[in-house]
Amino acid sequence: SCATPHSNILIHHTNKTMFMPEDTIEYTCLEGYKTANNTPTGTTRCGINGEWSPTPQCLAIECEMLTLPNGNFSPKKGRYRNGEVVKFTCASKYVRVGSASAQCYHFGWFPSPPVCKVNARGCGPPPEITNGSIAGDPVEQYQHGDSVQYECNIEFKLVGSKEIECVDGQWSSSPSCIEDKMPCGSPSSIPNVVLRQEDHAQFSHGDEVICGCKRGSGNSKEMKIKCLNGEWKPLPLCADPSPQCVPPLTVELVDNGRLSKPKKETRSHGVIRYRCRSGGRTVKQATCVSGKWSPEIECTAEESTCPPPPQVPGAQEITIGRNYKNGSKITFSCLESFQLIGANEITCIEGKWQSPPYCVERSCLPPQPIECADVPRLENQNFKSKKEGKTIYLAGARFKYVSRSGYILDGPSEITCSKGNWTSAPTCMEMPCGSIPKVANTQIEGRNKEIYEPGETIRYQCDAGFLIVGPPEIICREGNWTAPPFCE
Known part of the structure; x- marks a missing residue:
């Protein structure tokens, strides 16, 4: 039997402490570590010698040292651990084109290091967006590093980063303005706002209400506000006039x-x-x-901001903004044929992002047998796992069908688990038959051939003076002829 693997591996789907030969377990590594083949989960099987095969391994996630011609970065190390952040600076008279920092993840550095240039190109007018416009007055020419902000028309909601930046002649990705028709909570939950009509816990997109401010907390006039995409517009400003605001030093x-x-x-x-x-x-x-x-003033010191969030392979692409301050959150969702492993949200904490989740191709259930083949053989045992007591196969698992005697397979004999489904299985074909059996003192009806298709028949006829014994016809089945008659 096999004992539970080493303690830095987390075993899933079982509380057993002893395993018998052929038992298979799936394991994941602690944060900052990865399996030997760089996948989020590993699979190992108990062998007859009492050892796990392949040996479960959790290796520290590390990134190689970066290079930045005409610039520098800190801290400088030979290798970096998972989650470490490097900040970039360019030499005097050089301009940085790209991100000011990068973070080490299980798939390497993100984003890529910037480039230090003598001259960086400016940009023309920023792109226009549907149902939105640029806040303020646009100009004809912008310098590298300039930024502009977008705002949506009153009935639309902004998706993505509202701010884009001119980077060496090109604008970063623009946001979009959508109408998602989200409902709104009651306006009475807004500080010092009083509803002048029947109140409800929730209002639908497009609803209009009449409200006002509590006495002594702002404008005494009634105002009409409208629920648009989950927000009340215009937002009523009813406040205690005594508290004042101090502009931050940033x-x-x-x-x-x-x-x-x-x-x-x-x-x-x-x-x-x-x-x-x-x-x-x-x-x-x-x-x-x-x-x-x-809105809240968003100017945080560069030391406490996070690099642009990672683009996880197999996940929906994230629209990257400029500054991510402490506490910023990013939500991930996988593409249709992938499955999310880990928390779907990460947070910027003291200049570093939490470890992002993985998107892995969906697993497959056991493949269906086909009539003419033996039970398929798994070509790579590492892709076999258990989930909720059921056997599943991870993306990349391969099975090979072996045909039974008298049959051949039409199509590839191997099937592969891809995106939650098996590739097309082969179909069965009976083998043809060769030359017909010779029977003394007989003749056959029809033309003699070298190859006969499955299902073809041959009829025997005895010579004069002989009597046929047995069925006169033989049939080609599974590559062989049925038993022929004889003449006596």
């Missing part, structure tokens, strides 16, 4: 296109225009509501 205030002196505080409902000190020339706007900025 921003520079802008007035009529020029930098203005920092304000100690801004009164409620006061509006500021600002840009981030950390880079970029986009001028944004925020309103002070109940002591908080709306």
